[in-house]
Amino acid sequence: MISSPSIASPPSGKLAHSDLFDQSVLSELAQRLVEAAKRAGADAADAVAVRGVSQGVEVRDGRVEESERSEGDDVGLRVLVGRRQAVVSTNDVGGDGAMRLAERAVAMAKVAPDDKYVGLADPALLARDFPDLDLLDPGMPSVAELEQRAQAAEAAGLAVKGVTKSGGASASAGIGGMVLVTSAGFHGAYLRSSQSISMTAISGEGTGMERDYDYTSAPHAADLLPPEQVGKVAGERTVARANPRKVETCNVPVVYDPRVSGSLVGHLVGAVNGASIARKTSFLKDRLGQQLFASNVRIVDDPLRRRGLRSQSFDAEGVKVKKLAIIDEGVLTSWLLDSATARELGLVTTGHAHRGVSSSPSPGPYNLHLEAGEATPAELIADIKQGFYVTDLIGSGVNGVTGDYSRGASGFWIENGTISYPVSEVTIAGHLLEMFKSMVPASDLEFRYGVNAPTVRIEGLTLGGR
Numbered sequence: 001m002i003s004s005p006s007i008a009s010p011p012s013g014k015l016a017h018s019d020l021f022d023q024s025v026l027s028e029l030a031q032r033l034v035e036a037a038k039r040a041g042a043d044a045a046d047a048v049a050v051r052g053v054s055q056g057v058e059v060r061d062g063r064v065e066e067s068e069r070s071e072g073d074d075v076g077l078r079v080l081v082g083r084r085q086a087v088v089s090t091n092d093v094g095g096d097g098a099m100r101l102a103e104r105a106v107a108m109a110k111v112a113p114d115d116k117y118v119g120l121a122d123p124a125l126l127a128r129d130f131p132d133l134d135l136l137d138p139g140m141p142s143v144a145e146l147e148q149r150a151q152a153a154e155a156a157g158l159a160v161k162g163v164t165k166s167g168g169a170s171a172s173a174g175i176g177g178m179v180l181v182t183s184a185g186f187h188g189a190y191l192r193s194s195q196s197i198s199m200t201a202i203s204g205e206g207t208g209m210e211r212d213y214d215y216t217s218a219p220h221a222a223d224l225l226p227p228e229q230v231g232k233v234a235g236e237r238t239v240a241r242a243n244p245r246k247v248e249t250c251n252v253p254v255v256y257d258p259r260v261s262g263s264l265v266g267h268l269v270g271a272v273n274g275a276s277i278a279r280k281t282s283f284l285k286d287r288l289g290q291q292l293f294a295s296n297v298r299i300v301d302d303p304l305r306r307r308g309l310r311s312q313s314f315d316a317e318g319v320k321v322k323k324l325a326i327i328d329e330g331v332l333t334s335w336l337l338d339s340a341t342a343r344e345l346g347l348v349t350t351g352h353a354h355r356g357v358s359s360s361p362s363p364g365p366y367n368l369h370l371e372a373g374e375a376t377p378a379e380l381i382a383d384i385k386q387g388f389y390v391t392d393l394i395g396s397g398v399n400g401v402t403g404d405y406s407r408g409a410s411g412f413w414i415e416n417g418t419i420s421y422p423v424s425e426v427t428i429a430g431h432l433l434e435m436f437k438s439m440v441p442a443s444d445l446e447f448r449y450g451v452n453a454p455t456v457r458i459e460g461l462t463l464g465g466r
Contacts, residue, residue: 021136023179023189026051026073029098030181033077036102038183042079042109044120045102046182048316049075050357051191054174055143059150060166067143076357079105080119084112089357117343118360120317125349126186127314127321134306135192136175137220146171153199153227153234160201160235162242167200167211169231178316186318193219194309199231201238210244212237212392216448219307237391240412244424247413247465253387254428254461255380255414258444260393262451264458265299265370267398267405267432269451272326272334274341274352274363276400283403283432284332291330292436296373299327301336303351303366309450310366316355321366324350336363370453373441377455380442387414388463390428403432427464435461 026049037045055069076089079102086108088101141149154169177191198215214233216225256264268284276282284292293299303321305311315321317339326334335345338353338361353361381387394408410424435458442455 021175021191023049023051023177023191026075026179027181027187027189029075030179031187032098033075033102034181034183036098037077037079037105040079040099040102040106042081042102042106042183044080044183045078046120046180046186046317047075047077048355048357049073049179051177052174053176054172055146056170056172057143057146057150058168058170059147059154060168062151062154064147065168067147074357076355076359077101077105078360079109081106081109083114083116083118084109085115085118085360086112087358087360115340117340119339119343120182120184121319121339121349121353123184125320125351126184126318127188130188130190130313131304133304133308133311133313135190135219135308135311137193137195137222139221140175140193141171141173141195141221146173149197149227150199153197153231156228156231157199157201157235157238158231160232160239162203162239163201163235164204165202167202167213169197169199171195171197171227180314180316180318182318184318188314188318190312190314192312195219195221195224197224197227197230199227199234201231201235203238203242208243210238210241212241217309219309223307241410241422241424244410244422245413247388247423247426247463249465250386250463251460252463253384253414253457253459254463255377255384255387255389256453256456256458257389257391257411258446258453258455260390261370261453261456262368262449263393264435264439264456265368265451265453267400268299268436269301269326269336269365269368270400271403271432272332272336274335274337274345277335278341278344281401283399283401287332288335290332292332292433293327293330293439294437295330297327297330297439297441298325298371299368300325300371301352301365301368305367305447308367308447312366315351315353316361317349317353319349319351319353321351336365338363365451367447368451369445369447370441370456372443372445372454375440375442377442377444380440380455380457381414381419382417384414384417388412388423388426388428389414389419398432405430405432405435425465429462429464430458430460
């Protein structure tokens with residue numbers, strides 16, 4: 001049997017009581033569900049047990065406005081009878097509940113439609129070792145510590161000249177984990193902590209009011225930005241947005257701030273999701289192996305990054321995961337696949353299965369990043385006579401079937417290579433294939449989010465203004 005990694009217990013008095021770090025009860029429950037499914041007539045089965053505990057505080061004007069905590073375990077069972085499958089979930093499997101749940105799942109599967117692509121993962125692809133990715137901070141903060149972080153962030157934001165009021169600050173911490181057991185003999189588990197701090201600042205009054213924010217998030221407290229820095233940046237961003245202007249409709253270079261440039265990576269990854277490819281609903285469905293970007297562009301999905309926000313050593317089918325360059329030297333190298341979509345496309349899973357307790361596996365990414373380029377952000381805009389530097393995007397006007405791109409935006413006007421004044425209420429429009437071709441990444445990549453990218457320049461986009 002493939003076993004799970006051992007997990008250390010935290011010191012007492014913190015958010016994570018040691019019982020929350022002990023997944024043995026969840027492991028036993030998942031194992032019982034799989035065994036019950038086989039006794040009830042399933043040809044194959046897998047069970048997931050998900051643990052989540054979180055607490056957070058929100059402050060405004062130095063006072064705690066809200067403090068909340070949630071905690072719970074949920075389980076899901078997937079059974080396969082021939083080429084038919086069913087998924088059931090619950091948060092209460094006491095007494096003979098496991099057998100009743102398994103019988104209900106098998107009965108549902110027997111009347112489900114045939115699907116020739118369903119099934120457990122190929123046993124040869126399952127994870128057999130579980131590298132230590134350092135995802136669990138044993139020193140999770142108390143409520144008092146969270147309050148201090150939020151108050152420090154808010155105070156720093158309010159101290160910025162020009163900030164008139166606070167939009168609130170928050171701090172949170174939590175632990176999430178999953179146990180996966182399959183009838184093919186796989187048994188794996190992981191736990192991941194998460195901590196965050198955010199602050200929203202407001203400047204001006206009435207119709208002249210502007211707001212902006214900053215936040216930091218990481219599994220370990222040591223990797224968080226200081227709360228004072230979060231508040232200060234939120235305040236400075238807000239003040240910089242004061243008195244925005246309108247611009248005329250034009251065709252100009254657009255430079256994406258790192259806060260929003262990751263969205264371009266997200267649009268690519270959505271289009272290479274195996275489910276979209278199998279349904280033929282992606283504008284990239286015929287582009288595998290083709291040059292989409294300049295030869296110096298590389299986009300990577302790395303589930304094994306230490307302390308990564310979305311790191312894990314196996315996917316939701318137990319398949320071993322690995323670092324994957326989705327774009328390498330500008331070429332599209334792979335779809336993101338789970339076992340079912342891989343079978344449908346005549347390929348092999350890439351270990352990108354994700355699932356909740358009430359759903360079957362489907363493909364999705366882990367820690368994505370666009371690798372840094374050579375030019376600094378200043379060098380990237382130095383030759384732009386007229387252009388737009390975007391810091392915020394609004395709406396979701398991207399058509400994944402056609403590749404048409406249209407997003408509401410705000411940011412700053414670029415004039416003679418310099419960021420000059422704030423701009424609001426504009427629309428950026430283009431086509432993703434053309435945008436990918438002209439994309440130039442800067443050198444300022446930082447790993448702060450689930451999707452990370454440096455400053456990015458794209459040529460010839462249409463800016464819809466007044």
